[in-house]
Each structure stands twice: as structure tokens, then as C-alpha cells.
Amino acid sequence: MSEPRYVKDSANAYSALYRCIDFLIIQTSLFLILSLREEAYIHTYLVVGLIASIGFLFAAESYQLYRCWRLGEFSRIASYTFLCWVAGVFCVVIFLFFSKTSLDISRLIVGLWIVFNSIALAGWRFLLYLFLYKRRQAGFYTRKVAIFGLTQSGVLLAEQFINKPETGYILTGFYDDRADTRSPTKYKEHLLGGINQGIELAKAGGIEVIYIALPLAAQKRIEGVLRSLGDTTIDVFIVPDFFTFNLLNARLSHLGAIQTISVYESPMTGPSRLLKRLEDILGSLVILTIIALPMLLIALLIKIDSRGPVLFKQLRYGLDGRAIQVWKFRSMHSMENGKVVNQAVRNDVRITKLGAILRQTSLDELPQFINVLFGSMSLVGPRPHAVAHNEEYRKLVDYYMLRHKVKPGITGWAQINGWRGETDTLVKMQKRVEFDLEYIRNWSISFDLKIICLTIVRGFRDKNAY
Structure with missing residues (x-):
């Protein structure tokens, strides 16, 4: 029996060169700023530059900054680059604090260097992205x-190729033996024949890359296709159809010699959890x-207006479905916190x-900033529901409990898009969960900042809140 082989992460062919460019930018920029300010390049500056470089490169590995970004958006590349540089700067701050050498160097120079590299590290990537974008639009690469x-996963993939010509992938068409029995009807005009016809075209050199998007149930058929394509030099990729489900933070992981793919996992792990x-x-x-x-x-x-306590502490589900006490200013005469909680109408x-x-x-939500400070809630995340409502809707809405893979928030993506207040219909709760899961799948610090800014801009008044 042959040994299991790991599936390698999607690395860029020029990743080693990109690492060298980043290292040179960080080091050279510090030397140039020192020269322009006519400051001596003392030993402390050398150490600071090396620590920042090492911190940046370690963070870049964690965030897979050097993976293939052919289908990635530049805003995502830039945000990952910035986070990696923040990690490098954080390492420098820790070093200066514990070594007590901050007085040996100019804070102005270090500040200029930090700002310059924030622009330079993202800037050269933007120039490369723009160059490749123009060349691919012109028909090169x-x-x-x-x-x-x-299939549905095949259609989703096709939309990426069609809507993003800058990737350089030109879709020739679909090949499927059972297209009439499959659910997607979109792009059927792109159906060029059966799979055997596609294999013959690949052997004739008419195709350079093939993506197999057959259902996982068609394992024998997939194996046969792979054997046939083994007689060619075509690049072949498999698109598992379970990627059309509500996957959270899907990624490869290893358990001994066995490789697994995470299906439901929180994105708040490692450095991401610390940053959050x-x-x-x-x-x-x-x-x-x-x-x-x-x-x-x-x-x-509140004390003048009505009798009762100032704060209302209601049990709700927090991270991983654990019960937490959420603080609010009391806004009702009654304080329901049992197995049955009637929503405000x-x-x-x-x-x-x-x-x-x-x-x-x-x-009334202001006391929840205390929850955030103590760690049971977050500034941004799915809004917490009463325990009674969680138990009711987890049976009615698919993937409902996945919204508890992150901490609940004071504001969230669903609320920004109008899905707050009373959920008097099942559709309203389904839409809220849909946006909550979209937030978890696409989480980043920049996404959080966007939601916070939109919350401030759009104000706190809402016609659905009463």
C-alpha cells in the first residue's frame, strides 16, 4: 500500500522572489529614510529592520500571502499585506519595550518607515496586479x-472565469454526459458535448486546463476521467460539489498521515483570533x-421613568453556543428570560x-460594550438572540447554529443590510442567518471596519426596531 500524499497549498511559482522583494523593501526603505534624514545607521536600526522583516514574513506564511492570487481581488491582497506588516511592527514594538532601546533611535524615522512600508508593500503588488491585468486583457498569459x-459548483466556477477576464482564464465550454438530468440550467448554451469529447479535444491540444466539477457520488466516473487525462499534459483540478454548501473557513488540515478539509470551523483562530x-x-x-x-x-x-432595575441581563447564546449574560438598559416593564420569550412588536x-x-x-444596547470589554461579545458579529428563540429557530432554519461559531456582536452585516428588529416571519430569520454566515465566511479586520463605519454613517435609528 502506497503512503498517503499531502495536497500542497496553492503556492505562487514566484513566491520565493516575492519574499525577497518584501525583505529588500523593508530593509532598503529604512536605510534610505536614515540617509535622507542624515541619521547614522546604528546597530539598533539593523536589529529593528531584521525583526520587522522576520515578523512580516512569519505572518505572511500564516496568512498564505504568497499563495496564487490569480482569482483573488486586490483589496483582499492589500488587506492581508497590511495585516502582515502590522504583525511585523508589533514585533518591533515588543523588542523596543523589553530591550529599553527606544530612546536610541528616532521615533520620527521609525514612524516614517512604518507609513512608507504600509504603502510600498501594497504598492508594488498593485503595480504587478495592474500589469498582469492589462496583459491578460490584451490576450497575453x-x-x-x-x-x-x-453542476452547480461548475456554474459557480464558470461565473468566476466569465466575470473576471483579468484572471486570464478563457472558458471554452462545459462537457457533461448527463447535463439534462442535472439541476443547473444556466450556461447550457455553453455545453459542447460529452466528457469523452472533451477528453479527445484535450488530447488534441484544444484545452490547456480542465476543472472536474462532477458530483462526488460519481467517484468511478471521476476516476475514469483522471485515468484518461493521465495520457495528456493537461493541468487538471477537481472542484468538489460540497463547496456549494455553507462552508465556514474551509481549509486543508492534517491528522497524522490523513488529510482533511474543514467544513464548519471558525475563522477566528491563531493570529486572527488575537487581532479580533x-x-x-x-x-x-x-x-x-x-x-x-x-x-x-x-x-x-430609567430610574425616574419607571420602577425596576436599570440593567436587564438576558441569557443568550455566545461563542460555540455557550450561554452568556447580555447586558441592556431596561426598556420594558417586564423582563422575560425563560423558555418562552415574546419578541417586541x-x-x-x-x-x-x-x-x-x-x-x-x-x-438600550450601550451596556453591551462592557460585554465586549470582558470578552463575551464582539464589536461586530451576528446579533445574539434569546435562548428560547435559538432553540426555536435552530429546528426551522438550515445552518442556524453556525452563526455561533464566532462571538455575537453589537452590530453586524445582517443589521447593516436591514435585517434587524422583529422576525415575525421565517423568511426574515432566514435572511438574517444568510447574512450572518456571509460575514463569517468573509471575515477580516477590514470587513469589520467597513461594518462599523456603515453603522455610524447610517445611524442607529431603524424603522424595524421597536
Whole structure:
């Protein structure tokens, strides 16, 4: 029996060269700034430059910055580059703090160097991206691609090729023996024949790359296709049809000699988890400093407006479905926190006069910044629901509980897109979950900042909140 072979990550053929370019930019920029400022290149600067380079390159490996980005968007490349540089700068700060050498170097020079590299490291990638974009649009560096299998995953792949000509992939068409029995009807005009016809065309040199998008149930057929294509020099890729499901943070991993693919996994692991927590701590501290006095005023008004406690602590599901206490300013006369919780509706008699204003402006949520600081919530994430609602909807909405693979947030992608407030129909909850899962799949620090900015710009008032 042959030994299992690992599937290698998608590495760029020029990744070694790219690493050298990044290293040279970080080192050379520091030397040039020192020369322009007429400062001596002392030993501390040399150490700082090397630490920043090593920190950047280690973070780049973690984020797979040097993988093949042929189908990637530049905004994503730039955000990953910036995060890696932040990691490098963080290593420098730690070194300067513990070595007590920060007074030996110019803070102005280090500041200029940090800003310059933030631009330079992303800048040269943008120039390369622009060059390849123009060349591929002009017909250079292009490759003829065929897809075996007119399936849903095959259609999704075809849309990438058609909508992004800058990738250089030119779709010649689909080949499928059972196209009439498969569900997707889109792109059937691109169906050029059966799979055997596609194989013959590949052997004749009419195709350069083949993507096999047949269902996993057709294992024997896939094996036969691979054997036939083994007689060619064609590049062949397999597109598993389970990638059309709600995968979260899908990636390869190893368990001994066995390779696995994660299906449901949180993106908040390793450095990402640390960055997310750092974002929450800094953000909540800044916001709590700003809103401390308004919160005291609201607390006083609540005591004047109606009898009862200032804060309402409701049990909700947090990370991994564990129960947490979410803090809110009390906005109702009653405080339901049991197995049955009735959602607020328009003109709800339980809501106090002040509570109506607090709920419409989302001011009742302000104490949740304390939850964020203590670590049970995040600034951005799926909004937490009452435990009773979780137990109800997990039986009705597919993939509902996957929204708990990350910490719940004060604001979220679903709320920004209008899916907040009462969920009086199943469709409303389905749409909310859909946007929550989209957020988890596409999470990044830049995505969080976008949601925070949109929350501020669009305001806190919402017609669906009452």
C-alpha cells in the first residue's frame, strides 16, 4: 500500500522572489529614510529592520500571502499585506519595550518607515496586479479552460472565469454526459458535448486546463476521467460539489498521515483570533470612555421613568453556543428570560415610554460594550438572540447554529443590510442567518471596519426596531 500524499497549498511559482522583494523593501526603505534624514545607521536600526522583516514574513506564511492570487481581488491582497506588516511592527514594538532601546533611535524615522512600508508593500503588488491585468486583457498569459460537469459548483466556477477576464482564464465550454438530468440550467448554451469529447479535444491540444466539477457520488466516473487525462499534459483540478454548501473557513488540515478539509470551523483562530480580540478591547475602551456620561444619564432617566432595575441581563447564546449574560438598559416593564420569550412588536404595551426611544435609537444596547470589554461579545458579529428563540429557530432554519461559531456582536452585516428588529416571519430569520454566515465566511479586520463605519454613517435609528 502506497503512503498517503499531502495536497500542497496553492503556492505562487514566484513566491520565493516575492519574499525577497518584501525583505529588500523593508530593509532598503529604512536605510534610505536614515540617509535622507542624515541619521547614522546604528546597530539598533539593523536589529529593528531584521525583526520587522522576520515578523512580516512569519505572518505572511500564516496568512498564505504568497499563495496564487490569480482569482483573488486586490483589496483582499492589500488587506492581508497590511495585516502582515502590522504583525511585523508589533514585533518591533515588543523588542523596543523589553530591550529599553527606544530612546536610541528616532521615533520620527521609525514612524516614517512604518507609513512608507504600509504603502510600498501594497504598492508594488498593485503595480504587478495592474500589469498582469492589462496583459491578460490584451490576450497575453491566457489559458483555455474547460469544465467537466454542468453542476452547480461548475456554474459557480464558470461565473468566476466569465466575470473576471483579468484572471486570464478563457472558458471554452462545459462537457457533461448527463447535463439534462442535472439541476443547473444556466450556461447550457455553453455545453459542447460529452466528457469523452472533451477528453479527445484535450488530447488534441484544444484545452490547456480542465476543472472536474462532477458530483462526488460519481467517484468511478471521476476516476475514469483522471485515468484518461493521465495520457495528456493537461493541468487538471477537481472542484468538489460540497463547496456549494455553507462552508465556514474551509481549509486543508492534517491528522497524522490523513488529510482533511474543514467544513464548519471558525475563522477566528491563531493570529486572527488575537487581532479580533485586540480590535474589541481597543474599540470598547475608546467607546466606553466617550459614552460613560451619556450612560449615566440614561441610567438616571430609567430610574425616574419607571420602577425596576436599570440593567436587564438576558441569557443568550455566545461563542460555540455557550450561554452568556447580555447586558441592556431596561426598556420594558417586564423582563422575560425563560423558555418562552415574546419578541417586541409595534405598540408593545410592555415597553416603557423611555424604552421606546432607547430601542428605536439602539441606545438600550450601550451596556453591551462592557460585554465586549470582558470578552463575551464582539464589536461586530451576528446579533445574539434569546435562548428560547435559538432553540426555536435552530429546528426551522438550515445552518442556524453556525452563526455561533464566532462571538455575537453589537452590530453586524445582517443589521447593516436591514435585517434587524422583529422576525415575525421565517423568511426574515432566514435572511438574517444568510447574512450572518456571509460575514463569517468573509471575515477580516477590514470587513469589520467597513461594518462599523456603515453603522455610524447610517445611524442607529431603524424603522424595524421597536
